[in-house]
Amino acid sequence: MMSLLKQEHGDVERVLSGLSRRAAWSGGPPIANVLMAKALAQPDLISLAAGFVEHQSLPVELVEKAIEKLFSSRATALESLQYGTTLGHPRLRRALWDRVSQAEAAVGLRHAGPEQIVITAGSNQLLYLVAEALLDPGDIVLCATPSYFVFLGMIKSFGARTVGVASDRDGMIPEALEDRLAWLERRGELERVKAIYVASYFDNPTGLSLGPERRPALLEVAQRWSRKHRLYIIEDCAYRDLSYYEEEWPSIRSYDVTGQHVVMVGSFSKSFSPGLRVGWGLLPPALLDPVLVLKGHHDFGSPNFNQMVMATILEEGWLEEHVARLRSIYRRKLETTLKAVEGMLRPVVAVKYVPPRGGLYVWLQLPEEWDTGVEGPLFQAAVEDGVVYVPGEYCFPEEGEPTLRCCLRLSFAMPDDINLEKGMERLARAITRCGSAAPR
Ligand SMILES: Cc1ncc(COP(=O)(O)O)c(C=O)c1O
The missing domain is CATH 3.90.1150.10 (Aspartate Aminotransferase, domain 1)
Incomplete structure (x- = not known):
C-alpha cells in the first residue's frame, strides 16, 4: 500500500514536471x-x-602511432574529421570481420559478413538500440542470474521487464531456460518474451563463461520456442579477449547457421580503450535496418575519427x-x-x-x-x-x-x-x- 502511494505520488510529480513515462522508468x-x-x-x-x-x-603510444599514420595522408586525415555513415566505417567493419571470423574458425560464421556489422559508440549503445528495436512496454527479456546491472536498468527504462533464468558456474542453464519459458506460457506471457541476454565470456558480474555445450543448447531452446515470433539471443562478448588461460570457445552465434537468432555484441572498451567508445554488433538481417534507422535518430554515425584510429590499430596488428x-x-x-x-x-x-x-x-x-x-x-x-x-x-x-x-x-x-x-x-x-x- 505504502509503495503504491509512493508510486502514485511519484507519478503526480512526474506529470507536474512535464516528464515522460520513459524518464520515470529510467529511475534514479x-x-x-x-x-x-x-x-x-x-x-x-x-x-x-x-x-x-x-x-x-x-594504449597511449599505440593510439599516438595510429593518429600519426592516419594524419600522414591529408586525404585520410580529412576523411576522419568528416561525418561518416550510420553503419560505421567500412575499413573498421572489414578489419573487425576478419578478426571475428578468424576467432570463429573452429565452427565458422554462416550467413554473416562485414555488411551486417554495425559500429556503435561503445557496445552499450548497441545493446540500447537492439532493445529499442525489440521492446514495447511490458515485454520481457530473459536474463542470466545474475546479469550486467547496466543492461538490467536499460531494459527497465523501456518499461520492459527482466526475468531471471537460473545460472550456475557454467552460466545460464538450458533446462532452466526451457522451464522459465514454459512457466511464462502457463501465465499467458510467452508472447511478451522478446530476447534472452547472456554474456558468454567472463561475464559481468561473475567473471564466468557459458559452458561450451550450453552454447548450442541455449540456441536450440530459443529456436524451438520461437513460435509466434522470433526469440533473439543477445550474446554479449564484451570480455571475450580477456582470457588468461588460453581457452577459446566458439560463440553462440557460430552455431546459428541461419544467422537469424543471435545478436553478437562486442567492444574494444575492455581490450583496448573505453575512452575511444568503439563497440559493434553482428546483426541478424531482420534487425539491421530497424537498428540503423534508430541509430540515425541518435547520432548519424559514431565518431568517424575514433573508428579510423581503431581500424588502423586492427590493420597494423597492434590490438593483438x-x-x-x-x-x-x-x-x-x-x-x-x-x-x-x-x-x-x-x-x-x-x-x-x-x-x-x-x-x-x-x-x-x-x-x-x-x-x-x-x-x-x-x-x-x-x-x-x-x-x-x-x-x-x-x-x-x-x-x-x-x-x-x-x-x-x-x-x-x-x-x-x-x-x-x-x-x-x-x-x-x-x-x-x-x-x-x-x-x-
Ligand atoms: C557485459 C558488458 N557489456 C557491455 C558493456 C558496455 O561497455 P562499452 O559500452 O564500453 O562497450 C559492459 C561495460 O562494462 C559490460 O560489462
Missing part, C-alpha cells in the same frame, strides 16, 4: 554514479567497484600486441585477488566463489544472513575503512529468480597491485568488524 541515478560520488567525497577510497580498465596500461600485454597484467591481478580472498577473507567469513579464468571481476557470496547493500552495515563499514564494491543485489533481474542480498562484485582491474591488496585488506577488516557486530 545508476549505482555507478552513487559509487562515483562516494569516491570523489573520499579521495583515498579504493574502488573495487568501478568496471574501469587499468589506467596505466591504456596490446591484448597479449593486458592478459598478463590482468592474470596477475586476478591471481592477487583470489589469493587475498583465500588468505584474508576466508579466515574471517565463509565466502563462496568460483575462480574466473578471465575478465575483470570476482563474484563473492557471503553467508545468507549478510546484507551487502548500500544501506547495509557491510557497505557502510567498507566505506569507513576506505573501500567500495558493487553490492550484488543490483545484478539480479526483477522477476523470476530470487535476489541474493549477500553477494558482492569485486573489480580488480583499476587499482594498482599495492592498492588492490590494500583494498582487499580493508574489505577483510570491514567484514571482521561487521561479523563481530552481527551483520543484520
